[in-house]
Structure formats: structure tokens, C-alpha cells
Amino acid sequence: MPPQPLDDLDHHLLALLQQDSGKTLAALGELVGLSPSAVQRRITRYRETGLITRTVAVLDPRTATDALLAICAVTLDRESVEAHEEFRAHLLANPHVQQLYNVTGDHDYIAVLATTGIGQHRSVADEVLKSAPNIRRYTTMVVLDPLRTTLTLPTR
Amino acid sequence: MPPQPLDDLDHHLLALLQQDSGKTLAALGELVGLSPSAVQRRITRYRETGLITRTVAVLDPRTATDALLAICAVTLDRESVEAHEEFRAHLLANPHVQQLYNVTGDHDYIAVLATTGIGQHRSVADEVLKSAPNIRRYTTMVVLDPLRTTLTLPTR
């Protein structure tokens, strides 16, 4: 799948779709200056090339049933490939791991845990972190306010 | 807007919609055991109550034009309300700030910066962090691998 070069209209469309994918092809076309069929062709291409992986509904963490977010910085006690693989598999198996990043610096991983409250957080943290293999240490930061939560990526 | 209690069907629907909002009402109805119109009524309610804030297209950070993610932990040098307000406004004004959380612990904020490469990252980091008000210190962790990037929240 050759990652075709994007033109100005693509950048514009992708920005719009990342803000709101519920617009009709006609509405999108009006905004970017294309016919609905041209918009449709481009969106189909984004999907086929894997640029757009999925479209999802976003819940408001402030409205959602007492959503509790926590950010964990994790350092492994071994740097072997197997240790990392084990750790990743363990965390990715848990649906409460909303995000997981392998990062540079003092920590190896940053994980975002999403639960419905402090009670659930405790049990998930126990299961996900305490029982995870190869962890040297971890720090948990409870989210007091999710000021912005998007997955928007710039395309240029 | 009364945050109406959710029943089992609501939990099921919300989980499905957070995974893929592209399904048709008929397909969703089949999965949860409701008619398309009943499904639509519920989804409309989620939107009206603000539980679902938007539906968006998700770009693959690995496929997207050399997307570079970085996670910054920020500590402010003053704990005044004004200092926090200033800092938040400054960061939220920048579209490259993909996520921003106010957290407990040694740091005050965790920010996720999304750029198209190290060059853009430098300029954004300069603009967003160096010129931000009230920052005592910050640490930047470059994302080597975005193993999971969702905004999925559990509803129970």
C-alpha cells in the first residue's frame, strides 16, 4: 500500500474528519471545494491505505459514569526483548489500558488507565501493574481534570 | 441534562460504538438485540445528554505522515489559580497539544504533543513549553512506539 502523497485538499479533509466524521459527503465537499463523489473517493483511499484505521464515538470523561483516568509511568527491571514482550502482552490484554506508549527517558512505558472509579482503579492497577512481569517500579498519576482528550494527528 | 442510568443494552452499545461507530443501526441492533429504531433512539440520547461528544476518524500514528508523539510532564513554578489558568490557556491554544491532563503527584500536567517529525516537534515544543508561562520544569518523553491509542472509557 503506497502511502500516496497528500495534497492540500487531503490535509483539509483529514483535519475535518478527525474533528467530526459524522458529516455527509456533500457537507465535506462543500467545505473543501469538491464534489461528493470526489470526497468519497478520497476517504475510501484513506481507509484502503490504512491512514484512517477506524471511526469511533468519543465519550466525555467528565460526563461518563464517574470515569477515572490515571497515567502510569513504568520502568522495567530488565531490558531484554522478552521482558518487553511479556510486559506489553500483559498490559494490552487488559481493556482498561486505554493507551500504552513505549517512550524514551527514565521510564520505559507510559500507560493510561481508564476505570469507573477509585475502587475499580485499585483492582485494575493491582491486576495490570502489580502482577505484570518485569516491572522495576512505577508511578501513578491520577487525572484531576482531562482538559483535552483527542487522538488528532497533524498531517503536515 | 440528567445523566440517565444506563442499562445492560446501553453498556453494550457504548462499548460497540467506542470500538467502531461506522456500523449501521441495523447491525448494531442485531448485536445487542434491538430494532434499528430503538438503537437510534438510544444513540440520540447519548448525544443529547453529552455522554457521546463526537464521532471522529482515527488516524494510524504509524501510517500517518511520520507522526511523532511526545509526552511531556510539566511542573508549574506557582500554584496560584492564575498561574494554572494561564498555562492551560496557552497550551490549549495550540492544536499540536493532542491531550492535556491535570494530574496528581510530582508533576502538575501531562501533555501529549503530536507533530509530523522531529523538526516540527522542536518548534512546537519551543512555542508550547519554552514560552509557556509559569513552568518550573518539564520532561519530554519521545514515543518510540504507540502500542495502543484509544479514548475508550469503561461505562461500568
Add this chain to the structure above:
DNA sequence: TCTGAAAGTTTTCATCC
């Protein structure tokens, strides 16, 4: 009050130019 079904409208999809 919520569900299911049907009618009317809009959007999407596929093929054409």
C-alpha cells in the same frame, strides 16, 4: 415509557462521462 414497524427522506455507492 419504551419498543417495533412502516413510510418518506437523505446519503451513500457504483458506474458513467
Add this chain to the structure above:
DNA sequence: GGATGAAAACTTTCAGA
């Protein structure tokens, strides 16, 4: 890239449980 017709989806309305 634009346009058209067919298919599909969504929205609204209404009657029943």
C-alpha cells in the same frame, strides 16, 4: 474530478405492549 441512478441508510411517525 464530476454527475447520475440504484441501493442502502437514516429519520420520522404511529400503533402496541
